[in-house]
Amino acid sequence: MSRMQHQDQHDDSLDAQRRIGVEVEFGGLSEERAAELILERCGGTVSGRTDHVIELATDQLGKITVELDTVWKHEIAAAGDAAGAIARTLVPVELITAPLTEPQIAVLDEVLDTLAQHGAAGSRDSLLAAYGVHFNPQTAFDASVVRVARAYAALEPWLRAASHLDATRRVLPFINPWPGTLVQALLAPDAGDLTPDDLLTLYLSHTTSRNHGLDLLPLLRHHDADAVTAALGTSEGSARPTYHFRLPECRLSEPDWSLGAEWAKWQLVDAVAEDPDLLARLTKAVRDEPDPVRAAEDMIAPLLHRKAFACLAR
Helix, strand or coil: CCCHHHCCCCCCHHHHHCCEEEEEEEECCCHHHHHHHHHHHHCEEEEEEECCEEEEEECCCEEEEEEECCCCHHHHHHCCHHHHHHHHCCCCEEEEECCECHHHHHHHHHHHHHHHHCCCECHHHCCCCCCCEEEEEECCCCHHHHHHHHHHHHHHHHHHHHCCCCHHHHCCHHHECCCHHHHHHHHCCCHHHCCHHHHHHHHHHHCCCCCECEECHHHHHHHCHHHHHHHHCCCCCCCCCECEEEECCCCCCCCCCCHHHHHHHHHHHHHHHCCHHHHHHHHHHHHHCCCHHHHHHHHHHHHHCCHHHHHHCC
16 A cells, blocks of 8 residues: 555645644554554654553654543553453554654654554444544644634535545534534635634634534634633633644555545645635635535635645545
8 A cells, every 4th residue: 555645745834834743543453562563663662651551752753642542541441351351442542643744744654554554443444433533733823723714614515525424424423514603604705804813702602512523622722711711611621722623534444545635635725725816716606506515626626636635536
């Protein structure tokens, strides 16, 4: 399997500066075996270990954490051997990176290839396998955040269609689309005049759930923790200067899947957000046309002919 064929090569200053945290969920391997394979591929050492959590200091990708899903690892650690063994067959192992450069995503793609060759299972290897991929691109809380939110609102139906989700994945709660009222507000003709703080107020007035393909709550909490705490009624939750882009599947065991192609979906959102004319035409088309998927595809067709986005052609 060649994952590198999907990896976009960027050399502009924005991409050179940007860093992206990546989270990948999979089954089929224990955290111990996965950690061994990562060190064999990347070099490095084990820097820390607790129950079901292994910290790695790798030569090629920096810090990597390999652990059982954070929601369940404490319960499994407390369970007896038999119960724990059964439970862990349904609980994903997570690979969590420190913020990476874009070129390092290609290296991580090859790491996932190695894991797959040694038995790592993806989300379509079991009906119960709710494995996903999350990207956390760093960002400043400035006008670009409004453009990205508007671009994502317009592209989300197309992105979901391009993912070819099966019926099981489409009904899972952690891949809920943004509420229609939020999308309508972001596609409105005057939405381009929103300030970042306007976006914070708008977003919190329409959703306080983290179970969306693009979760803005960590970014909003980093900018204004008091406002988010007031809206959610709790101070719990991560705060970081990143978007949280959730993809509902991790199909790393399939030969035509690559992390680079998944990352290209976010790069497409970025590309639209950085083109004011395209963003204006796209939001108008999606707002006015009855089929938002077709409207979006018509608008982004020139982008999809670029080498960087060829992997996204439906």
